[in-house]
Amino acid sequence: MEVILLIISNNHISSFTNSIQSNKHKHWMLQLFIGIEDSLNITIDGNDIEGKCIIVDSNIEHCFSTGEKICFTMLIEPTSSLALSFKSKYIDKIKGYGIIDIHNNKHTQKEYINFFKNHDEKSYLNFTNSMFECLNVTQDNYTVVDKRIHKIMQRLNECDCHDHSIKKISNMVFLSPSRVSHIFKEQTGMPLKSYILLHKIQKAYFLLLSGKYSITDAAMMSGFDSASHLAYTNKCMTGMNISGILKNSKFLKVSNYSKI
Known part of the structure; x- marks a missing residue:
């Protein structure tokens, strides 16, 4: 399976993949990991963490390898309400991450299967909207007030x-x-x-x-x-190397959920 990288304006960048092999790094975006097939193993600040759904806070060092497991990962713009929802609901401020206990959601799995049949914007948005509803997070606007x-x-x-x-x-x-x-x-x-x-x-x-x-x-x-x-x-x-990402990726441009 090749990486499918989805670019969504300034809200998030996400991918479904079984071919990520990243070195230790950190960034100002939040990063969500969901194991589609099985639990995932991520190293966060030197600690090996296992879970089906893991959210890593901004500026926290981590590295990750999918092996042969299909994983969904999303880099979330930190000023969005989506980031605020994850921070307030799931991230431990001391640890810098959260392990989210998610149950098998048949509707989300159905939308995931539908996306891989169609590879289009509508089916991707249906999948992510179903996922966000399952996780009880919102993605409607930005949190900046000034x-x-x-x-x-x-x-x-x-x-x-x-x-x-x-x-x-x-x-x-x-x-x-x-x-x-x-x-x-x-x-x-x-x-x-x-x-x-x-x-x-x-x-x-x-x-x-x-x-x-x-x-x-x-x-x-x-x-x-x-x-x-x-x-x-x-x-x-x-x-990861940008040349490797481009070589092994298919792309889908998706409209952003909200604008400033």
Whole structure:
């Protein structure tokens, strides 16, 4: 089975796969793991964790190998209500992760089977909506309330990626770079520099998803200095080589659940 990587705007990036082999890494996104066939084994902060459904908090070191088991994994944008729901319901603040006790849900399994028959947006959304309902989490909007931070996030969503400097971003909302960085961290829980890097990675994947651009072109168009800079950043954030992901993947672009 090949990786099927789904890119969903700024809300999440997810995949069904039996071929992940990641090195130790950490990132500012939450990461959800669900064993489709069996329980999973994940190393989190040096501890071996086993479970059918595991959610890892932002900035927590982890590594993971699927072996031959089919796994669903989702990287969740940390300012979304989906991330907030997982944090409040399931993540142990001290441990930095949560093991979710899920029962066999026949409806979710039916939607999973349907997705693999069709490989389309509608069946994917039916699967994830069923899964979120089973887990009792919501994904309808963003948690940021400050209008200035909303504006920054929206502009990054729409930007041409020519200039990601914090000075330029702070000028949008008439604040100093230090002040806007402070408010952004306060509102989102993550540094502005890290959010910009996340945005650039997402933009690079969208360009690569189109099939029109090389890794070098996608890197430059999304604001990286070079293809190697993109590759290094991706390796740090996912624990995997971007060339390997592209070589072994099929792609499906899915609309985001909500907009800022």
